[in-house]
Amino acid sequence: QVQLVESGGGLVQAGGSLRLSCAASGRTFSSYFMGWFRLAPGKEREFAASINWSGGNTYYADSVKGRFTISRDNAKNTLYLQMNSLKPEDTAVYFCAAGFGGTIMRSDAYVYWGQGTQVTVSS
Numbered sequence: 001q002v003q004l005v006e007s008g009g010g011l012v013q014a015g016g017s018l019r020l021s022c023a024a025s026g027r028t029f030s031s032y033f034m035g036w037f038r039l040a041p042g043k044e045r046e047f048a049a050s051i052n053w054s055g056g057n058t059y060y061a062d063s064v065k066g067r068f069t070i071s072r073d074n075a076k077n078t079l080y081l082q083m084n085s086l087k088p089e090d091t092a093v094y095f096c097a098a099g100f101g102g103t104i105m106r107s108d109a110y111v112y113w114g115q116g117t118q119v120t121v122s123s
Helices: none
Strands: 004-007 010-013 018-024 033-039 046-051 058-060 068-073 078-083 092-099 110-113 117-122
Touching: 004 092, 018 033, 018 092, 018 117, 033 068, 033 078, 046 068, 046 078, 058 068, 078 092
Parallel strands: 010 117
Antiparallel strands: 004 018, 018 078, 033 046, 033 092, 046 058, 068 078, 092 110, 092 117
């Protein structure tokens, strides 16, 4: 089992950057496939990015590709999401999630979820 705690959200102007972190408890962080999802008001939860166990493979939604970078530090049990060139439509609560693989763009591929961190991008 793993517990996930996100941080790094906040208010930023369009074009700005934020770096989200997700701290994982436990000693098996490197066993999990990790992902970032987001939930905007009035919309369904949306896949943003994911990364495999070693960090060697990453996957992105088209909406964030080229602007967001997912990474992980297994020694620090931490997942990151670097977000650049932010747009108002990126405003959402961002969640990190841990799973064992499968259809990694689907939320049901993930077993453990954090509580989320709010990102607000002003125009």
